[in-house]
Amino acid sequence: MLPPRTRFAGQALPAAVARALGRADRDRGDGGLGAAFDVLPRGWPMAAVMRQAERGDAAGAQWVRADPAYVRPDINGARLLAIGESLGLDDASAETLLRTLRPVFGDFGMPIEATAPSRWYLRVDAGAPLPSFAHPDEALGADLFEHLPPGDAGRRWRALLSEAQILLHQHPLNADRATRGLAPVNSVWFWGGGRLPDHVTTRFTRIASDDEAVRALAMLANAGREGLPAQWPGDVHGDAAFDLRRMRGLDALCRQWLEPAIDAVRHGRLATLELVLDDGIRYRIRRSQALRFWRRPLRAPVADDAE
Structure with a gap:
């Protein structure tokens, strides 16, 4: 699973990767989590999925993540600059902030609690309508107002966010954080809303990822789950998936992962290597494709796609 x-x-x-991709079978399908998991009903209610993985009590309600966040005003509005772990909260600080927020969330009928300093959850009545929420990866660095819950269904959530921001803005903990050169926790971010899926399945027996959401889905699918190794692990047995979507540098991605994996295919240690980019382009690499010598190497990741 690639960016x-x-x-x-x-x-x-690099030449070896360009040659292998040029000769590979190419098509388009689901990218991201859809490449590894099948979820019923359709959708990605990640708050409920992660709550179930952490506490085992997600059934019977809807869940929404309301993670601590840092919003910075600018000339055009406000930007969401940090969510969750990057704020470096400890247990005591998180509890201090939650103590201030519990009354307002309680008044809205949505108790708020934390399973970890960076993971805050809202329990929502099973029959309550939920708007669509923007994933943190979509909203980080962007204009806050472009990613707020939309429409009539999002009105009470926008109001709730506004009240939470007022309470957090004036919280004395943020003055203390400022003296230590830390970003304030002046907002929350709603995401991942929904109820626990009826079924989560995967074709993989082993899934390696540093994303807590992926590991939670793997748990519900009864697949082996582990952290992502620093590089291609060598011998791979069974159907294994490696979540490389967070990698930033093409050089490191090729050197640590793609080149050794392609080499494993070339020497018969791996039957098939499937590369699924987050935008849905897929490459399937097999040893027999070495005979396709007439196909040109792929110049760059954004060139010669399967469309």
């Missing part, structure tokens, strides 16, 4: 092609725009592929 979208646009992340590597302007970067050239």
Whole structure:
């Protein structure tokens, strides 16, 4: 599971990778989590999925993540600059902030609690309508107001966010954080809303990822789950998935992962290598494709796609 092609725009592929991708079978399908998991009903209610993985009590309600966040005003509005772990909260600080927020969330009928300093959850009545929420990856660095819950269904959530921001803005903990050169916790971010899925399945027996959401889905799918190793692990048995969507540098991605994996295919240690980019482009690499000598190497990750 790889980042979208646009992340590597302007970067050239090493010769071995360019040659293998040029000769590979190419098509388009689901990218991201959809490449590894099948969820019913359709959707990605990640708050409920992660709550179930952490506490085992997600059934019977809807859940929404309301993670601590830092919003910075600018000339055009406000930008969401940090969510969750990057704020470096400890247990005591998180509890101090939650103590201030519990009354307002309680008044809205949505108790708030934390399973960890950076993971805050809202329990929502099973029949309550939920708007669509923007994932943190979509909203980080962007204009806050472009990613707020939309429409009539989002009105009470926008009001709730506004009240939470007022309470957090004046909280004395943030004055203390400022003296230590830390960003204030002046907002929360709603995301991942929904109820626990009826079914989560995967074709993989082993899934390696540093994303807590991926590991939670793997748990519900009864797949082996582990942290992502620093590089291609060598011998891979069974159907294994490696979540590389957070990698930033094409050089490191190729050196640590793609080149050794392609070499494993070339020497018969791996039957098939499937590369699924986050935007849905897929490459399937097999040993027999070495005979396709007439196909040109792929110039760059954003070139010669399967469309």
